[in-house]
Amino acid sequence: MSDHQQQRTSSPPSLSGDALPPLEQHARQYETVRNAHETELIEDYVELIGDLLRHRGEARAADIASRMAVSQATVSKMIRRLNDLGLVTSKPYRSLFLTEEGQKMAETSRARHNVVLHFLRALGVNDSTARIDAEGMEHHVSDETLAIMQRFTEQQNS
Amino acid sequence: MSDHQQQRTSSPPSLSGDALPPLEQHARQYETVRNAHETELIEDYVELIGDLLRHRGEARAADIASRMAVSQATVSKMIRRLNDLGLVTSKPYRSLFLTEEGQKMAETSRARHNVVLHFLRALGVNDSTARIDAEGMEHHVSDETLAIMQRFTEQQNS
DNA sequence: CATGATTGTTAGCCAAGGCTAAACTGTTTG
DNA sequence: CAAACAGTTTAGCCTTGGCTAACAATCATG
Numbered sequence: 001m002s003d004h005q006q007q008r009t010s011s012p013p014s015l016s017g018d019a020l021p022p023l024e025q026h027a028r029q030y031e032t033v034r035n036a037h038e039t040e041l042i043e044d045y046v047e048l049i050g051d052l053l054r055h056r057g058e059a060r061a062a063d064i065a066s067r068m069a070v071s072q073a074t075v076s077k078m079i080r081r082l083n084d085l086g087l088v089t090s091k092p093y094r095s096l097f098l099t100e101e102g103q104k105m106a107e108t109s110r111a112r113h114n115v116v117l118h119f120l121r122a123l124g125v126n127d128s129t130a131r132i133d134a135e136g137m138e139h140h141v142s143d144e145t146l147a148i149m150q151r152f153t154e155q156q157n158s
Numbered sequence: 159m160s161d162h163q164q165q166r167t168s169s170p171p172s173l174s175g176d177a178l179p180p181l182e183q184h185a186r187q188y189e190t191v192r193n194a195h196e197t198e199l200i201e202d203y204v205e206l207i208g209d210l211l212r213h214r215g216e217a218r219a220a221d222i223a224s225r226m227a228v229s230q231a232t233v234s235k236m237i238r239r240l241n242d243l244g245l246v247t248s249k250p251y252r253s254l255f256l257t258e259e260g261q262k263m264a265e266t267s268r269a270r271h272n273v274v275l276h277f278l279r280a281l282g283v284n285d286s287t288a289r290i291d292a293e294g295m296e297h298h299v300s301d302e303t304l305a306i307m308q309r310f311t312e313q314q315n316s
Numbered sequence: 317c318a319t320g321a322t323t324g325t326t327a328g329c330c331a332a333g334g335c336t337a338a339a340c341t342g343t344t345t346g
Numbered sequence: 347c348a349a350a351c352a353g354t355t356t357a358g359c360c361t362t363g364g365c366t367a368a369c370a371a372t373c374a375t376g
Binding site: 018019020021023025026027028029030031032033036037044051052055066067068069070114120123124125126128129130131132133135136137139140141142144145148149152 | 176177178179181183184185186187188189190191194195202209210213224225226227228272278281282283284286287288289290291293294295297298299300302303306307310
């Protein structure tokens with residue numbers, strides 16, 4: 001029953017990089033990320049629906065499915081959820097529309113997305129990489145950071 | 159409720175912001191994000207275990223649970239998964255250790271995390287915000303962008 | 317050294333977000 | 347105008363990642 005436990009011990013903090021954040025703060029970090037994950041997908045759908053409406057005049061489930069690379073059944077299920085959340089109005093077998101709340105969310109998401117995307121390009125990231133990274137990052141950037149990104153981009157472009 | 163469709167219609171692309179990306183590219187963006195989500199949590203656990211080992215000499219389930227703000231049962235279940243994936247070795251009721259592969263993952267994650275964190279600080283983001291944002295962003299930053307962030311940070315600090 | 321506190325595990329529940337297969341609707345066209 | 351096809355929905359399944367409650371092991375300590 002002896003403890004093993006490689007005594008790799010006593011690692012002096014000075015040699016082992018940044019210290020652990022205080023417990024409370026650390027916990028808050030993870031919680032924030034978990035919360036973001038809950039809304040992330042919803043926002044992506046709403047944003048995409050908004051984009052389809054703006055660019056195509058309609059948003060069909062099939063388009064969403066192919067753009068998201070997901071099955072139509074998955075989209076259908078998600079639409080019901082969006083409906084229940086009061087973000088879209090849908091009549092069976094017809095195009096979707098956003099409720100007022102949905103439009104607000106789409107607008108906000110699109111704005112965030114664009115700030116991040118333009119920021120990455122201003123930083124010097126290749127366009128197609130920037131698109132991919134922006135898609136992943138947009139939901140994890142605080143308002144504070146977003147504002148800084150925007151300022152940075154503007155300075156770069158002047 | 160029936161005022162459908164602000165006829166914002168026929169939106170000329172020039173007025174409606176960036177065009178939709180070509181379908182294939184668009185689909186790849188979402189796929190990349192979905193894939194990131196699958197490994198994200200795993201990496202967070204492994205990274206945290208690595209940090210606990212470095213700073214404390216041991217990684218107990220209770221510590222992980224409180225730092226992640228998650229129940230012990232959740233941690234216990236996750237540890238079995240990490241075990242199955244060959245990332246940690248665990249004997250019941252004992253501290254965890256990382257396998258060689260786990261250590262590699264922890265190292266890589268930690269490095270990414272630090273690059274993003276230091277980049278955000280160099281950009282001018284407040285420390286506690288930077289920590290939160292870094293936690294969320296780290297899994298969505300491509301190698302290309304990461305390299306650019308690192309260069310930027312170094313220039314800033316010179 | 318017994319016992320209570322702490323820590324870890326197991327069982328069983330739930331929601332989210334995927335999937336395929338099958339059923340249904342709407343549209344196009346022969 | 348009927349049949350075929352494209353689009354949509356439903357049913358039912360799976361995995362992940364949470365949770366609580368009950369139980370088990372370990373550890374401190376009176």
